[in-house]
Amino acid sequence: MKKKLAAVSFSALLAIVASSTTSGFASWNTKYWTNEKNFNRISSFNVSENLPEGSKSTTKTSSEVVTASEDGKTLMYTDSDLGVVGLVDISDPAKPKALGIVELEAEPTGIAALGNNIYIGSNTSESYTNPSGALVQYNLDKRRAVKECDLGGQPDSVFVSPDGSFLAVAIENERDEEYKDGQIPQLDEDGKQINPAGYVSLVKLNKKGKIQCNSIKKVDLTGLASIAPSDPEPEFVAINDLGETVVSIQENNHLAVIDKEGKVISHFTAGIVKQMAGMDTKKDGAHKFKKKLKNVRREPDGLTWIDNDHFATANEGDYKHKAPGQAKRGGSRSWTIFKKDGTVVYEDANRLERSIAQIGHFQDGRAGKKGVEPESVTFGKIDGTPYLFVGAERAGIVAVYDITELSQPVLTQLLPSGIGPEGFVAIPDRGLIASANEKDYNKKEPGLSSHVTIYQLQDAPASYPHLTNENGLEFVSWGAISGMVSGEDGKIYAVNDGTFKTQPRIYVIDPSSSPALLERAIDIKLDGKTALFMDQEGITTDGRGGFYISTEGIKKKLTEHPPAIYHVSSEGDILEKITPPPSYLNYAKNPGFEGITRNGNILYIAQQKPWGDDTFNTTKILSYNLISKQWGAVNYQLDRIKKGGVGISELTYHDGALYVIERDSFYGKKAKLKAIYKVDLDGVVFEGLQTTMPPRLYPLVEKELVTDLKPVMKSTGGFILEKVEGLAINNDGQAWISTDNDGTGKKSTGETLFLNIGKI
Structure with a gap:
């Protein structure tokens, strides 16, 4: 049998680059036609390369939350399936290298970094009705845990203040979604709430970044939301330059802003998206964007401050129970910019979803309830431009917005991610962003494990979509x-x-x-x-x-x-x-x-x-x-x-x-x-x-x-x-x-x- 290897020619590679160039989408903004700088994916780190000693290469992985060291040269991601925090050397971001793992005796749920310290939310709960957790401080230089504080409940998101003086931790105390179809509040047969309410913990740091366990302040969030006020489930926290913490209380469709002393200074419903037309809401083996969704609760998940007065939310939409006048099915599928007094500055509705569908990333098999599922959002001012990055979990997409005008964000790019992008971090000084993609099908689909993906702002054409x-x-x-x-x-x-x-x-x-x-x-x-x-x-x-x-x-x-x-x-x-x-x-x-x-x-x-x-x-x-x-x-x-x-x-x-x-x-x-x-x-x-x-x-x-x-x-x-x-x-x-x-x-x-x- 005759075989002859013919390498791809240089002209062919030039043709590849030419065919990959994204010249622009008029329905987004004409600026897109002339962008000289674009974010391009430069590497994907396979999490299966960073396993506990003795693990098989097919061991299930799940990178969910990702953050970066202060110098921007090390990424840290949580892997709840393995109970570890993974470390990745990105000194050369195009060639990420495994740096090993931090092994915990529990499930890591949130992570933040300051100096040479990593702060990890650790879920030690024995049950939904008896939640528990800790805040673990891990020193990168010493390569060991140096302190641990009991948080009194099940932690989720962890965020360090810009001035490095304290941490905020969302204590979710999530309910059992299998019990009574996930009703909220979670009540027993006698009508008594069986799981404790969630809250936010504020934890002081000393000048060396050491957590002060005796300083923990519990911020009560009960009685705020109109939906299940006795059972708040805070999901995500972020802190602005004023030391104000904004928290999403997702299942309750509520948002709150807390000052550095632990006082709730404003709170408000996340509200509804009144109508979204041209939607596909059925799992039917076809893409038929002809349905309408009306009065859909936003139910925000991830959020980020843009400045000291504005923040953005990724509205996953996780409801199970129909409210009066509310759509029977379909997550809110949107993202929103709020003022901290609750004023809606911008509502994207289903614009992102339809743009994602037009580049072939809409999932009929997963999109009936939540569409493309905006899951997380992060902000970064890079090379003088304020960018907002929105992750669509069920589409494998990172959306890039120029938000110079807050009331008129410009969708400039849609970047390919892995399966189930869950967390993001921006590294503005290096012109980088990274996404953690949680889904893993390594046992059934060889080589298809969880990945951490890295993108760089380049003086180059956009390389996606093709x-x-x-x-x-x-x-x-x-x-x-x-x-x-x-x-x-x-x-x-x-x-x-x-x-x-x-x-x-x-x-x-x-x-x-x-x-x-x-x-x-x-x-x-x-x-x-x-x-x-x-x-x-x-x-x-x-x-x-x-x-x-x-x-x-x-x-x-x-x-x-x-x-x-x-x-x-x-x-x-x-x-x-x-x-x-x-x-x-x-x-x-x-x-x-x-x-x-x-x-x-x-x-x-x-x-x-x-x-x-x-x-x-x-x-x-x-x-x-x-x-x-x-x-x-x-x-x-x-x-x-x-x-x-x-x-x-x-x-x-x-x-x-x-x-x-x-x-x-x-x-x-x-x-x-x-x-x-x-x-x-x-x-x-x-x-x-x-x-x-x-x-x-x-x-x-x-x-x-x-x-x-x-x-x-x-x-x-x-x-x-x-x-x-x-x-x-x-x-x-x-x-x-x-x-x-x-x-x-x-x-x-x-x-x-x-x-x-x-x-x-």
């Missing part, structure tokens, strides 16, 4: 690109896969803009109705304005829904269904058809993985003659990767050859195979597809390695994604690749790579 619907001909929320083809009109046509089980679509993409522009979507229909049985994996043109689409089939229902080819008109109407001989289906073992491509009257179709009639580690490339209606086949040898689930993801014809994307099922450093191979068709004969049993062997084609895609996929500063599935080559030989983000499902970062890799 593909957007902003400025498109119509609003389109998209995702799960599984196959592509370059059309004669210069457009790229792509299909979504079975993740969108009730919304099969063809996306029309203009690759000449930067980022590439997803102009519109064509719905696929059968007799005028949505074709619900589609699981699209590949697309090619028919030469007359229409398309041929390959579908995977449903393994357990092959008689009803076998792997098939659908001839579809330019308007999305199914004209014909083409299925292989029944005998072919007798050997079905793995997923069926993947990529499809055309040369003249011949269609070529990739069988993703080996079937029962294939010899070891081989699969098939099929042919179908549109004139004679005859099927043929050859065998294709897959690379061998230990436990890698290797298969063909895409098939594209160009200049007498088939170009094949072959990949494993690994992420990150465990990814071994993401490559394009070439099969020269000169002299290749596709033998007739069997129509009788027993199984037969087909000619084995030779393949040539054209491009190792791993360096290209690492060029974005993140980890290597699993599913590179799209390949389009135009008449000039320019090639684009894309990744399938699974419709931003639970195991996806939401990220889509759409990159020009130069001439093939």
